[in-house]
Amino acid sequence: MSAATQLPPAPVAAAPAADVGEGAGRRGWTGYLLLLPGALWLTLFFIVPTVSLVSTSLYDPSGSLATGYSMTGHWQNYTQAISDYSPQILRSFVYALIATVACVLLGFPLAYAIAFKAGRWKNLMLVAVVAPFFTSFLVRTLAWQYILGDNEALVSLLRKVHVLGADGYLLDTPFAVVTGLTYNFLPFMVLPLYASLEKLDPRLLEAGADLYASPVAVFRRVTLPLAMPGLVAGTLLTFIPASGDFINSELLGNPRTRMVGNEIQDLFAAGDYPTASSLSITLMAAIVVLVLLYVRRAGTEELL
Amino acid sequence: MSDDLTLTSVTKTFGSFTAVDDLDLTVPQGSFFALLGPSGCGKTTTLRMVAGLEEPSAGTITLGERDITRLKPYRRPVNTVFQSYALFPHLTIEQNVAFGLHRQGRKKVDAEVARMLELVELGGMGGRRPAQLSGGQQQRVALARALINEPDVLLLDEPLGALDLKLRRQMQIELKRIQVEVGLTFVHVTHDQEEAMTMADTVAVMNQGRIEQMGAPEDLYEAPATTFVANFLGQSNLVPGKVVRGDAEVLELDVEGTRLTADVARARVRDGAVWVGVRPEKVYLSHAGEEAGDDDNRLHDGIVSDVSFVGVSTQYLVRMPWGQELTVFEQNTGSRDRFRPDDKVDLHWRADHTFLLDASQDATAGVDRVGE
Numbered sequence: 001m002s003a004a005t006q007l008p009p010a011p012v013a014a015a016p017a018a019d020v021g022e023g024a025g026r027r028g029w030t031g032y033l034l035l036l037p038g039a040l041w042l043t044l045f046f047i048v049p050t051v052s053l054v055s056t057s058l059y060d061p062s063g064s065l066a067t068g069y070s071m072t073g074h075w076q077n078y079t080q081a082i083s084d085y086s087p088q089i090l091r092s093f094v095y096a097l098i099a100t101v102a103c104v105l106l107g108f109p110l111a112y113a114i115a116f117k118a119g120r121w122k123n124l125m126l127v128a129v130v131a132p133f134f135t136s137f138l139v140r141t142l143a144w145q146y147i148l149g150d151n152e153a154l155v156s157l158l159r160k161v162h163v164l165g166a167d168g169y170l171l172d173t174p175f176a177v178v179t180g181l182t183y184n185f186l187p188f189m190v191l192p193l194y195a196s197l198e199k200l201d202p203r204l205l206e207a208g209a210d211l212y213a214s215p216v217a218v219f220r221r222v223t224l225p226l227a228m229p230g231l232v233a234g235t236l237l238t239f240i241p242a243s244g245d246f247i248n249s250e251l252l253g254n255p256r257t258r259m260v261g262n263e264i265q266d267l268f269a270a271g272d273y274p275t276a277s278s279l280s281i282t283l284m285a286a287i288v289v290l291v292l293l294y295v296r297r298a299g300t301e302e303l304l
Numbered sequence: 305m306s307d308d309l310t311l312t313s314v315t316k317t318f319g320s321f322t323a324v325d326d327l328d329l330t331v332p333q334g335s336f337f338a339l340l341g342p343s344g345c346g347k348t349t350t351l352r353m354v355a356g357l358e359e360p361s362a363g364t365i366t367l368g369e370r371d372i373t374r375l376k377p378y379r380r381p382v383n384t385v386f387q388s389y390a391l392f393p394h395l396t397i398e399q400n401v402a403f404g405l406h407r408q409g410r411k412k413v414d415a416e417v418a419r420m421l422e423l424v425e426l427g428g429m430g431g432r433r434p435a436q437l438s439g440g441q442q443q444r445v446a447l448a449r450a451l452i453n454e455p456d457v458l459l460l461d462e463p464l465g466a467l468d469l470k471l472r473r474q475m476q477i478e479l480k481r482i483q484v485e486v487g488l489t490f491v492h493v494t495h496d497q498e499e500a501m502t503m504a505d506t507v508a509v510m511n512q513g514r515i516e517q518m519g520a521p522e523d524l525y526e527a528p529a530t531t532f533v534a535n536f537l538g539q540s541n542l543v544p545g546k547v548v549r550g551d552a553e554v555l556e557l558d559v560e561g562t563r564l565t566a567d568v569a570r571a572r573v574r575d576g577a578v579w580v581g582v583r584p585e586k587v588y589l590s591h592a593g594e595e596a597g598d599d600d601n602r603l604h605d606g607i608v609s610d611v612s613f614v615g616v617s618t619q620y621l622v623r624m625p626w627g628q629e630l631t632v633f634e635q636n637t638g639s640r641d642r643f644r645p646d647d648k649v650d651l652h653w654r655a656d657h658t659f660l661l662d663a664s665q666d667a668t669a670g671v672d673r674v675g676e
C-alpha cells in the first residue's frame with residue numbers, strides 16, 4: 001500500500017483517480033463477500049442463541065414450559081444459581097485444570113516425539129492420535145467404565161500390588177472423572193503442540209547447545225518459548241470444553257463428583273430454563289475471565 | 305599454553321556415504337585457519353564435529369591436551385557462526401547476542417552486548433527481532449552472538465556469504481583485526497579463495513572429504529601439490545611432459561619435443577611422466593621466434609585463439625601445436641605488445657615458476673568449480 005502512495009503523480013490526473021476508486025471499491029467488496037458466510041453462520045448459531053440464552057436467564061422463574069415465561073429482568077436468577085451451584089462450578093474448574101495439566105504432561109512428550117523422533121512413523125502416529133475421533137465420545141467414555149471397572153484387570157492388578165486397598169476401586173471416583181477428561185481431550189492438546197513443534201527448526205536447538213545451553217536450558221530457553229503458541233492453544237482447547245463437560249462425570253463419577261455441566265443438563269431437563277440459562281452464562285463469563293487472565297500471563301496476546 | 309586444535313584420522317560416514325574421510329588437521333592456537341573447498345566436500349560436517357554437533361564415526365579431536373571427541377557441545381569452549389545463522393526468532397537481537405554469556409552464568413552483560421553490536425555495525429538495532437533484519441544484518445548478529453563468548457576456537461561457516469562486496473571486505477578486515485587482537489583460533493570455512501588467501505595464516509584445500517593440501521596461502525598457490533589444488537586455487541596451465549634428466553636442484557623436462565627446466569623444490573614427482581604446470585600470470589608472450597629476455601622456459605609456435613580485455617590485464621588463449629589451449633594473463637602495463645587472434649607467439653616463463661605434478665592425477669580436477 002505504501003508503495004502505491006509513493007508513486008509519482010500520473011501525467012493525466014483524472015484517469016488514475018477513477019482507476020484507484022474502482023480498484024479500491026472492488027477490493028473492499030471482495031473482502032465483505034468473503035466475510036459473509038462466516039458472519040451469517042456466527043449470527044445464526046452464536047449471536048442469536050446467546051441473546052436468547054441471556055434473555056432466558058432473566059425470565060421470571062415462577063413460569064414453566066407449559067404456562068410460558070414472562071420477561072421480568074429477574075437478575076436474582078444469577079445470585080441464586082451462583083449460591084446454589086458454586087461448589088459444582090469450582091469443582092468443574094479444578095477437574096478441568098487437573099485434566100489440562102495431565103494433558104500437557106502426556107501431550108508434550110508425545111507431540112515432541114512425533115515432531116522430532118518419529119521419522120517415517122510420523123504420519124502413522126498422527127493418525128493414531130486422531131483415530132479415537134472415529135468412534136463417538138460417548139462410546140469411548142463408556143469403554144473407560146469397563147477399563148476402570150471393579151472386577152477388571154486394572155483394578156485387580158492395582159489391588160495385588162497394593163496401590164489400591166483390598167476393596168479399593170477406581171470407577172465412580174474423581175480420579176475416574178479426571179482420567180476420562182484427560183483421555184477425551186488429549187488430542188486437542190497434542191495436535192496444536194505438534195503443529196508448533198513441527199515448525200521449530202532443529203538447527204536452533206543446535207545453536208542453543210553450541211552457546212553453552214544444557215539440554216534442560218535449551219528446552220526452557222528455546223523449545224518451550226517457540227512451542228508457546230501451541231501450548232496456549234492446546235490448553236484452551238482442553239480446559240474450556242473440559243470445564244463444561246458432563247459426560248465424564250455422568251458415566252465415570254458419583255453424585256459427589258458432579259460438575260456444573262451435569263447441573264445445567266439436569267436443570268434444562270427439569271424445565272427450569274431461567275436457572276439453567278443463568279448458570280450457563282455464569283460459567284461462560286467465568287471461563288472468559290480465566291482465559292483472559294491466562295493468555296495475558298502466557299504473554300501471547302497475539303492469539304486474541 | 306598450546307591449545308592447538310587437532311583432528312586425527314577423523315572420518316564421518318552417513319550410511320554408506322563418506323562425508324569426511326580420514327582427515328588429519330592441526331590448527332595452531334591463535335591462528336586464522338581457512339578451510340576451502342567446493343560445495344559438498346565436507347567442510348560443514350568437519351566444523352560440526354569440532355563443535356560437537358556430530359559425532360565422528362572414527363578418529364579423535366583434541367584441544368590442547370584435552371580429548372573433546374565425545375564432549376557435549378555445551379561443554380566445549382567452541383562457538384559456531386552457522387551457515388544458516390540459526391538466530392533465535394523469539395528473542396531480540398540483544399537477547400540473541402547475550403544468550404551465550406547468560407548460559408555461562410554471567411549477569412551484567414548489557415555493556416558488552418552493546419559494544420559487540422557496535423562492532424558489527426548494528427548499534428541501535430538491539431531491540432529488533434531477527435525477522436526484522438536483512439540477510440546481511442542477520443549474518444552479523446550470528447557473528448556477534450558467537451564472538452562475544454571469546455571461545456578458544458571460533459568456527460565460522462561461510463560467515464560472510466550473504467554480504468555485498470563492500471561490507472564483505474569491511475567485515476573481513478574487522479574479523480582479522482578481532483582475531484589478532486583477542487588471539488582466538490578461527491576456523492573459517494569459505495568458497496571464496498580470495499577471502500581464504502587474504503585472511504588466513506593457513507589454508508587447507510578440501511576435496512571429497514579429504515585435505516588435498518595445507519599450508520601458507522603463498523605456498524599453496526605457488527607450489528600446489530595436486531592438480532585439484534592447482535586448478536581450484538586460481539588457474540593453472542598443465543601440460544603433459546616427461547622428466548629426462550635431473551640432479552639435486554634442477555630437473556630437465558621434455559614437453560612435446562621442447563626442453564624445459566624446473567626446480568626440484570616445486571616438483572612433486574622427480575621422474576617419469578609429469579604434469580608441467582605454470583600459472584597464467586607467470587607467462588608472457590612474444591612474437592614467434594623473437595628474442596625475448598633470458599627466461600629459461602619457452603614453448604614455441606602457439607597461435608592466439610582468443611583475447612579478452614579485463615581492464616587490469618588481458619587474457620589470452622593460445623593454441624599450441626599439439627592442440628592444447630593455454631591461458632596467459634598479461635598485465636596492461638602499456639609497455640608490452642598487444643596480440644591479436646591468429647598471431648603466432650612464443651610463451652615464456654621462469655624455470656623456478658614451474659611446478660611438477662603426478663601425471664596419474666586428472667588434469668581437469670577442480671577446474672569447473674572455479675568461480676563458484
Ligand SMILES: Nc1ncnc2c1ncn2[C@@H]1O[C@H](COP(=O)(O)OP(=O)(O)OP(=O)(O)O)[C@@H](O)[C@H]1O
Nearest residue numbers: 318321323341342343344345346347348349350387
Ligand atoms: N545428515 C546428513 N545425512 C546424510 N548426508 C549428509 C548429512 N550431512 C551432510 N551430508 C552429506 O555430506 C556431504 C558434505 O556435506 P557438508 O555439509 O559438510 O558440505 P560443505 O562442504 O559444507 O558444502 P557447502 O559448501 O555447500 O556448504 C554432502 O554430500 C552432504 O550431502
Ligand SMILES: [Mg+2]
Nearest residue numbers: 347348387461
Ligand atoms: Mg557447508
